[in-house]
Amino acid sequence: MVKITGFTTRDVRFPTGSDAMNAAGDYSAAYCIINTDSEFNGHGMTFTIGRGNDIVCSAISLVTPLVVGKDLDELTADWGKTWRYLVSDSQLRWIGPEKGVIHLALGAVVNALWDLWAKTLGKPVWRIVADMTPEEFVRCIDFRYITDAITPEEALDLLKKVEGGKQDRIREAEASKAVPAYTTSAGWLGYPEDKLKRLLKESVEAGYKHFKLKVGGNLEDDKKRLRIARDAIGYDKGNILMVDANQIWSVPEAIEWMNELAEFKPWFIEEPTSPDDILGHAAIKKALQNTPHGTIGVATGEMCQNRVIFKQLLQAGALTVLQADACRVGGVNEVLAILLLAAKFGVPVVPHSGGVGLPEYTQHLSTIDYVVVTGKKSVLEYVDSLHEHFLHPSSVKDGYYVTPLEAGYSVEMKPESLDAFAYPGEEGKSWWRSDAAKTILEGPRVI
Numbered sequence: 001m002v003k004i005t006g007f008t009t010r011d012v013r014f015p016t017g018s019d020a021m022n023a024a025g026d027y028s029a030a031y032c033i034i035n036t037d038s039e040f041n042g043h044g045m046t047f048t049i050g051r052g053n054d055i056v057c058s059a060i061s062l063v064t065p066l067v068v069g070k071d072l073d074e075l076t077a078d079w080g081k082t083w084r085y086l087v088s089d090s091q092l093r094w095i096g097p098e099k100g101v102i103h104l105a106l107g108a109v110v111n112a113l114w115d116l117w118a119k120t121l122g123k124p125v126w127r128i129v130a131d132m133t134p135e136e137f138v139r140c141i142d143f144r145y146i147t148d149a150i151t152p153e154e155a156l157d158l159l160k161k162v163e164g165g166k167q168d169r170i171r172e173a174e175a176s177k178a179v180p181a182y183t184t185s186a187g188w189l190g191y192p193e194d195k196l197k198r199l200l201k202e203s204v205e206a207g208y209k210h211f212k213l214k215v216g217g218n219l220e221d222d223k224k225r226l227r228i229a230r231d232a233i234g235y236d237k238g239n240i241l242m243v244d245a246n247q248i249w250s251v252p253e254a255i256e257w258m259n260e261l262a263e264f265k266p267w268f269i270e271e272p273t274s275p276d277d278i279l280g281h282a283a284i285k286k287a288l289q290n291t292p293h294g295t296i297g298v299a300t301g302e303m304c305q306n307r308v309i310f311k312q313l314l315q316a317g318a319l320t321v322l323q324a325d326a327c328r329v330g331g332v333n334e335v336l337a338i339l340l341l342a343a344k345f346g347v348p349v350v351p352h353s354g355g356v357g358l359p360e361y362t363q364h365l366s367t368i369d370y371v372v373v374t375g376k377k378s379v380l381e382y383v384d385s386l387h388e389h390f391l392h393p394s395s396v397k398d399g400y401y402v403t404p405l406e407a408g409y410s411v412e413m414k415p416e417s418l419d420a421f422a423y424p425g426e427e428g429k430s431w432w433r434s435d436a437a438k439t440i441l442e443g444p445r446v447i
């Protein structure tokens with residue numbers, strides 16, 4: 001029996017790049033360690049950028065006491081009930097419910113519990129779920145607010161339908177052939193032409209088939225960059241182009257801008273507008289169905305706050321691709337609910353992975369999606385940065401994610417990284433106390 005005895009939160013920030021909406025993006029982790037009376041502890045984190053991180057850390061310190069003093073077996077025996085309990089603190093619920101800072105914090109805590117559980121079982125998180133019966137899988141989920149789209153009985157049927165090939169798919173996962181990767185390495189705004197060309201060429205040579213570029217800064221510049229991209233990856237070589245606007249447009253602007261970019265035949269536009277605008281996404285998807293150059297799909301999800309919004313996006317026919325985040329929603333359990341919803345509506349899941357720790361998490365989620373939920377391969381973003389801070393970093397080989405086999409949820413950071421990038425950190429230990437940090441700390445907040 002493992003009893004939870006306490007917890008620690010850590011504010012960790014890494015100085016990094018920018019996109020259309022986030023001028024100074026310090027990729028950060030609001031980090032949670034759950035301590036026990038055993039040799040095991042659970043590590044979880046929520047990805048944020050910079051100044052928001054201390055608020056999420058404070059929220060983690062308010063959510064985690066809900067599990068202190070509890071037995072792990074008791075918490076995991078009926079996970080759906082535990083999850084409901086964790087969102088039912090009426091005072092914390094007031095500042096959600098099930099969204100925003102308090103939900104980001106819940107994601108870190110729930111994921112830390114899964115990491116702890118996985119370590120005690122000696123399995124990676126994806127394998128725990130792969131070894132569950134459909135009944136056990138369904139018991140992980142709080143179905144409140146989604147039974148109009150999927151009932152527990154329907155979820156059971158859906159899981160049982162694909163159960164037949166599960167053992168083969170587990171073997172495929174063990175051989176690291178379950179989750180094809182795509183790259184955004186060339187995609188950032190502001191790269192000079194030669195750097196863009198070189199990065200695209202390297203990605204093609206590394207075996208990637210999917211390429212994603214940021215758009216939305218300047219239309220002529222977008223056209224120029226997409227032309228360079230198509231020159232590098234071709235139109236007829238099976239290579240797929242995606243574009244990401246990071247919520248920059250209104251609905252009419254999104255439609256107008258994407259019509260201008262239609263000649264480059266992107267598979268989808270990611271985050272064309274506000275993540276809360278369900279009907280707006282549906283309108284954009286409808287408007288881009290028949291451009292003179294074919295269909296452009298719509299993808300969103302990295303800032304969708306919970307399973308209810310995903311349910312409505314699916315019910316409204318607003319999504320071509322669903323991009324759930326591993327910790328913006330309330331951790332593994334809520335992601336499992338979202339995977340079921342997406343499967344029910346036949347929409348592929350391509351989890352959001354552009355951030356510190358996210359590929360470490362999502363490699364488990366995409367493996368679960370393939371092995372347990374759909375039996376169909378999707379793709380998963382791989383950003384080749386900041387992995388060196390993790391004990392078990394994610395990696396890609398021959399165009400596929402290398403399936404994690406170590407026990408846990410793969411986001412445990414090295415103790416030296418936790419100290420070296422602690423914010424505000426200790427003098428002489430943390431990078432944030434150095435002179436180099438001043439350009440960021442004293443830099444403009446809005447560019």
Ligand SMILES: [Mg+2]
Nearest residue numbers: 244270271302
């Ligand atoms: Mg994005």
